[in-house]
Amino acid sequence: MRLHKNLCFATVDGLLLIFNEGHYADKVVQQLLKRDKRWGSRDRGFVAETTYDIVRWKRLYAEIAEVKEPFNRDEIWRMFAVWATLKGITLPDWKYFENTPTRKIKGRFDELSKTRKIKESFPDWMDALAEKELGEKIWSKEATALNQQADVVLRVNTLKTTKEKLKEELFDLDIETEEVPKHVNALKLVERANVFTTDMFQKGHFEVQDGSSQLVAEYLEVEPGMRVVDTCAGAGGKTLHLASIMENKGQIIALDIYANKLKELKRRAKRAGAHNIEPRHIDSTKVIKKLYDQADRVLIDAPCSGLGVLRRNPDAKWKMQPEFIEKIKETQAEILNSYSRMVKSGGKLVYATCSILPSENQEQVAKFLASDNGKEFSLVKDKKILSHQSGFDGFYMALLERK
Numbered sequence: 001m002r003l004h005k006n007l008c009f010a011t012v013d014g015l016l017l018i019f020n021e022g023h024y025a026d027k028v029v030q031q032l033l034k035r036d037k038r039w040g041s042r043d044r045g046f047v048a049e050t051t052y053d054i055v056r057w058k059r060l061y062a063e064i065a066e067v068k069e070p071f072n073r074d075e076i077w078r079m080f081a082v083w084a085t086l087k088g089i090t091l092p093d094w095k096y097f098e099n100t101p102t103r104k105i106k107g108r109f110d111e112l113s114k115t116r117k118i119k120e121s122f123p124d125w126m127d128a129l130a131e132k133e134l135g136e137k138i139w140s141k142e143a144t145a146l147n148q149q150a151d152v153v154l155r156v157n158t159l160k161t162t163k164e165k166l167k168e169e170l171f172d173l174d175i176e177t178e179e180v181p182k183h184v185n186a187l188k189l190v191e192r193a194n195v196f197t198t199d200m201f202q203k204g205h206f207e208v209q210d211g212s213s214q215l216v217a218e219y220l221e222v223e224p225g226m227r228v229v230d231t232c233a234g235a236g237g238k239t240l241h242l243a244s245i246m247e248n249k250g251q252i253i254a255l256d257i258y259a260n261k262l263k264e265l266k267r268r269a270k271r272a273g274a275h276n277i278e279p280r281h282i283d284s285t286k287v288i289k290k291l292y293d294q295a296d297r298v299l300i301d302a303p304c305s306g307l308g309v310l311r312r313n314p315d316a317k318w319k320m321q322p323e324f325i326e327k328i329k330e331t332q333a334e335i336l337n338s339y340s341r342m343v344k345s346g347g348k349l350v351y352a353t354c355s356i357l358p359s360e361n362q363e364q365v366a367k368f369l370a371s372d373n374g375k376e377f378s379l380v381k382d383k384k385i386l387s388h389q390s391g392f393d394g395f396y397m398a399l400l401e402r403k
């Protein structure tokens, strides 16, 4: 691989914003990709992937380069040189790479790789917490998996097309996909491609949604005609899936505390041809209480640490604080306690997170089941998905039934 100056400059500019100014990596990459219209898909891929790689392995690269935060531009170039050296890329004779100690970099990599939290680049607290909750063996494998680049997975919108038809249409655009065992409506891209510009996306024939996330709506056992409440609907990833399983029949009430997310949900629902979704902004507890005992099915896709989705959101490793996880666990418990009351007698509830921590998952459910409101429920089944076992995001889902 040959390095191109303008692409490397863009990457370094982006990293300065992410590391020093606290900007979100996905937003920064989005902006960077608009920088030069002449860039082709390879150039864009280089900027995006290199930026994400250096964010992912910030700790390791910084220790090898012997630089400390806040990084100045020269120090980011040193980390860049470490990235390139470890990738086996020959460094060009630019001034930024003068005196790069290639052999020392390799030696330090071997030495530092003996310590997991440095090798896999996790903050001390996060590594210790995950090890405590998952055990050393599992966490070591999961930490490696969470540093891999995630595949692009599509969810076929069966309100508009079929998996076979979409596969063919994408193939005609040179986008090859493959089916995913046990994921009924999923197609995985064989090679990365920008699918958002395709006609099929604009017409709502598919959404980009990870394989694990696609299992959540199915877990709720919804049927056409039911009354379903999606209590933490956000921009509607799972809501749209519920609508397609329900064939647009029945009612889905989509709740969230952020009105702007529901606005985005409305836009996506229109594109997907999902007509049975009613977004309701939670602006007071009345919105919740009105729904008590009303729903056949309730989905709680709870706010969480997001430790299962670090593959696509690596800067969360550096932005998150342990206090946030403690606080979010309190919110999860409150939400479970209150929103479970929307389930009718005989109805079902799914509690899901994109976390791998038992304390946000099975332990929350166990605590709920032992509480006053929880005593009315029984656990039907649950599923713990780890990235190193599934190849998809880390997720948890539990199906409960109200007696």
Ligand SMILES: C[S@@+](CC[C@H](N)C(=O)[O-])C[C@H]1O[C@@H](n2cnc3c(N)ncnc32)[C@H](O)[C@@H]1O
Binding pocket: 231, 232, 233, 234, 235, 236, 237, 238, 239, 255, 256, 257, 258, 261, 282, 301, 302, 303, 304, 331, 335
């Ligand atoms: C995991 S995200 C939801 C993702 C969404 N279901 C999807 O599939 O695209 C959790 C959502 O919960 C919302 N949220 C946070 N606190 C909440 C609360 N107390 N009640 C309802 N929603 C809440 C957040 O705004 C966020 O959109």
